[in-house]
Amino acid sequence: MKAFILAAGYGTRLEPLTLAVPKPMVPIVNLPTMQHNIELLKQHGFRDITANIHYHPEQIENYFGDGSAFGVNLSYSFEEELLGTAGGIKRMARAACVSDTFLVLSSDALTDINLGRLAAYHKEKEALATIALSRVNEVSEFGIVVRNDGGK
Template identity: 40%
Template sequence: MKAMILAAGFGTRLRPLTTVCPKPMFPVLNRPLLEHTLHRLSAQNIREIVINLHHLPEQILDHFGDGSRFGVRLKFSCEDQILGTAGGIKAARKYLNGEPFFVINSDVVAEIDLPRVMEFHRRRRSRLTLVVREDASPEKFDPIEMDGAGRIVH
């Protein structure tokens, strides 16, 4: 299985900290946040990973290299300008070989059974499967509505 980690953003809500350190490199339990993500993916047998980069990319490139010390194979999709989620995925598609893959934000920490998600995705023959959760502050976000078959309609 493969994954793409979205890590190109500026981390504007964390300025001024992110002017010198990209958000995926913020230390959490003495390791960069992105390192925790790689370990979670590797533990679920996801070892081919593409990471898109833009803001301060050299810090991430220098720390992670080819990914071998983390038990994964990394490819980097460096963006000259921010492309957004869809643009970032489109720019990295050459590394994904047309097979199903996970897209994960670099700043999300969650315990998700990804092989189970992939099984669900394949069983449903979906073009896209979105993993969501109920939020403690639902007033901050638009609600997601699903039909009886579990498809998102709004």
């Protein structure tokens, strides 16, 4: 299954850290956040990865290259102008000729979620889309999701 990493944004909420460094390259425990995500994807069997890039793209490309040093196949979708979340996903899916299920992960999503289990759940439910959510006490920093008891 193909995986996409959303890595094109400016990361303005992390300023001044992101004034000279793109958000995917901000270190957490001495590694860029995007490296944590690549390792998570690899751990769960995702080896074919595309990242959309825009802000300081050379830093991301120079660090990760083609992904082979990390045990994955990494390609890039450069956005001359930011396309937004949906636009970036659509462009990556078209470029990769993806017509089947794919996984999207934000470059700053630090999680230990079992992505293999999430993908299996998605297929089992024959869902059009599946979103992994986490309950938080303070919602002002995050979006609010309203769902029914069936998870829809």
